[in-house]
Amino acid sequence: MNSTTRAITLLRGLSRVLNQGTELLLLCLGLCMVLVIGLQVFFRYVLNDSLGWSEELGRALLVWLTFFGAGAACKRKGHIGVDFFVRRLAPAPRRVTAALALLVSICFFLIMIVYGLEFSWFIRHQATTILELPKWLLFLAVPASGLLMFFHSLVFLIDLFKPEPEK
Numbered sequence: 001m002n003s004t005t006r007a008i009t010l011l012r013g014l015s016r017v018l019n020q021g022t023e024l025l026l027l028c029l030g031l032c033m034v035l036v037i038g039l040q041v042f043f044r045y046v047l048n049d050s051l052g053w054s055e056e057l058g059r060a061l062l063v064w065l066t067f068f069g070a071g072a073a074c075k076r077k078g079h080i081g082v083d084f085f086v087r088r089l090a091p092a093p094r095r096v097t098a099a100l101a102l103l104v105s106i107c108f109f110l111i112m113i114v115y116g117l118e119f120s121w122f123i124r125h126q127a128t129t130i131l132e133l134p135k136w137l138l139f140l141a142v143p144a145s146g147l148l149m150f151f152h153s154l155v156f157l158i159d160l161f162k163p164e165p166e167k
Contacts, residue, residue: 008162015155018148019075022068029068033061053130060128060138067141071148077156095160102157109153112146 040054073079086097120136120143127134 004162008158011155011158015075015152018151019072022072022075022148026065026068026072029061029065033058033065036061056128056130056133060133063138064141067145068148071145071152074149075152099157099160102153102160106150106153106157109146109150113143113150116140116143116146 036054036058040051040058043054044050070079081101086094089097116139120139123139124134124136126136128138
């Protein structure tokens with residue numbers, strides 16, 4: 001196995017491990033969100049007393065779930081796409097079309113990373129109203145998920161032009 005093949009294998013493995021960690025994070029975030037919202041419903045409708053912090057925490061969890069869920073969907077190639085015409089192309093034009101789509105996606109993910117970090121820095125002194133969580137921490141989900149999707153897409157792009165190693 002040459003060094004290029006080893007590097008590609010390492011990148012694929014890292015992509016897989018990152019996705020496993022992401023899916024574990026999604027599980028934990030989802031369970032926390034169910035618990036928080038469940039507590040809010042119980043307190044509001046059974047005890048007639050509302051938890052002021054639950055809506056704010058639930059919203060923050062939903063933001064992180066959404067962005068990291070997009071990263072996991074990216075790894076599983078679960079995002080919606082219009083491939084009606086692409087499927088009818090010959091293998092070479094199909095590969096070029098896939099590469100162009102990945103390059104456009106990679107550019108978008110770079111924009112998410114750069115402007116997400118910039119915005120997080122801009123609001124670094126702000127905190128949420130009730131929990132007083134730093135808002136930059138909440139908005140860090142944007143560049144973090146952008147980085148995750150950038151990495152997965154980069155591996156897909158490399159895989160697109162690198163044949164599987166012979167056995």
